[in-house]
Amino acid sequence: MNKWFSSILFVLVASLSLQSHGIVNGHEYQFEEQGKAEIFRELANELRCPKCQNQNLADSNAMIADDLRRELYQQVQEGKGSQEIVDFMVNRYGEFVLYRPKVNAMTYVLWYGPAALCVIAAFVFAMVMRQRKRKVADDSVSNQVTRELDSKVESEDEGFSETEKARLQSLLSEDTDSKEGK
Amino acid sequence: MNRWTLFIPFVVFVLLGLLLWRGLYLNPTYVPSALLDKPFPAFNLPTLKTGENKTEMTLQTGKVHLVNVWGTWCISCRVEHPFLVELAGKGVAIIGINYKDENSAALKWLDDLGDPYLFSVDDEEGTLSMDLGVTGAPETFIVDAQGIVRYKHQGPITKANWPELKAVIDGLESASGEG
Numbered sequence: 001m002n003k004w005f006s007s008i009l010f011v012l013v014a015s016l017s018l019q020s021h022g023i024v025n026g027h028e029y030q031f032e033e034q035g036k037a038e039i040f041r042e043l044a045n046e047l048r049c050p051k052c053q054n055q056n057l058a059d060s061n062a063m064i065a066d067d068l069r070r071e072l073y074q075q076v077q078e079g080k081g082s083q084e085i086v087d088f089m090v091n092r093y094g095e096f097v098l099y100r101p102k103v104n105a106m107t108y109v110l111w112y113g114p115a116a117l118c119v120i121a122a123f124v125f126a127m128v129m130r131q132r133k134r135k136v137a138d139d140s141v142s143n144q145v146t147r148e149l150d151s152k153v154e155s156e157d158e159g160f161s162e163t164e165k166a167r168l169q170s171l172l173s174e175d176t177d178s179k180e181g182k
Numbered sequence: 183m184n185r186w187t188l189f190i191p192f193v194v195f196v197l198l199g200l201l202l203w204r205g206l207y208l209n210p211t212y213v214p215s216a217l218l219d220k221p222f223p224a225f226n227l228p229t230l231k232t233g234e235n236k237t238e239m240t241l242q243t244g245k246v247h248l249v250n251v252w253g254t255w256c257i258s259c260r261v262e263h264p265f266l267v268e269l270a271g272k273g274v275a276i277i278g279i280n281y282k283d284e285n286s287a288a289l290k291w292l293d294d295l296g297d298p299y300l301f302s303v304d305d306e307e308g309t310l311s312m313d314l315g316v317t318g319a320p321e322t323f324i325v326d327a328q329g330i331v332r333y334k335h336q337g338p339i340t341k342a343n344w345p346e347l348k349a350v351i352d353g354l355e356s357a358s359g360e361g
Contacts, residue, residue: 050317062318064317068312092313092315094215094216
C-alpha cells in the first residue's frame with residue numbers, strides 16, 4: 001500500500017517537473033521561466049485554431065495552428081503579456097479565436113443569458129407558487145369556519161347552540177368532501 | 183390569470199425553434215475577417231520574379247485590387263488558377279501573395295500555368311499572411327482604391343461565386359469614381 005502510494009506521488013512529482021517546458025501537440029517548447037511556460041500553456045489551451053471547428057492551438061495539427069503556436073512561443077519568449085498576445089490574435093483572426101469571448105454588446109446574451117434565464121425561472125416559479133397558495137386559501141371553506149369559530153369564542157363563552165353545531169358539522173363535512181373530490 | 187399567458191411557453195418554443203433552425207444553415211467554417219474596413223497591413227517583401235521589394239503603398243494607387251493568397255502546395259489554388267488567368271485577361275488587377283512556398287516551385291508554376299498577377303510577393307515566412315489573418319490558401323481579399331480591405335473570400339474563386347466578388351468590386355469602383 002505504501003509502495004503504491006509513493007509511486008503515485010512519484011508520477012505526480014514527475015509531471016509537475018515537466019511544467020517548466022510546455023509540451024504541446026508532441027512539440028516541446030522550452031522556457032527558462034516557469035511563468036512564461038504557464039502563460040504559453042494557458043494561451044495554447046484557450047485560443048482556438050482559426051481553421052478548426054473545435055480545437056485549441058495546443059490540440060490542433062493544422063498548419064495554421066502550428067504557425068500560431070510558434071508565433072505564440074516567440075511572443076511569450078519576448079516577454080509579452082497574455083492580453084497583448086490575445087489582442088494580436090484577435091486583430092488578425094477575429095473573436096473567433098477566443099474560447100472565452102470578450103464581454104461586449106455582442107456577447108451580453110452569451111454571458112448573462114443563463115443567469116437572466118435563471119432569474120426569470122425563479123420569478124415564474126415564485127409567481128406560480130404564490131398564486132397556488134392564494135387559490136388554496138380562497139377555496140377552502142375551513143378558513144371561513146375558523147373565522148366563525150374564532151369570533152364565536154371571542155364573543156361568547158357558552159359555546160354553540162344546537163343549530164350552530166349542526167351547521168358547523170355540515171360545513172366541515174362539505175369541506176372534506178370537496179377535498180376528497182380533488 | 184389571463185388564459186393567453188398560457189401560450190407564452192409555446193411562443194418561446196417557436197422562437198427558439200426558429201433560432202436553431204436558422205443555425206442549421208449557417209456556415210460554421212466561415213470566419214469573418216477581422217481586417218474588414220481596415221487598412222491593408224504593412225509589409226515589405228520581395229516579388230517572386232524580380233526580387234524588387236514592394237510595400238502596402240502599391241495597393242494605394244487609386245485602383246481596386248484583388249489580393250490572392252496562393253501556394254504551389256495548395257490543391258484548391260490549382261483549381262482556382264485558370265479562372266484567375268481568365269480574370270486577369272479581362273483586366274482585373276490581381277496581386278499575389280505566395281504563401282510559405284518554394285521560390286523555384288512558384289516560378290515554375292507561373293511559367294507553366296500562366297501568371298495572372300501584377301506581381302506576387304514572396305511571403306516565405308508567412309508573416310504577411312498572418313497579419314492578414316489567413317487560415318489557409320487560397321484566400322482572396324478585395325482592397326479598395328485607398329488600400330482598405332473591403333472583402334474576404336475563403337476558398338477558390340470560381341465562375342459560380344465570382345458574381346459575388348464582382349458586385350463588391352463594381353460597388354467600390356463606382357464609389358471611388360464618384361469620389
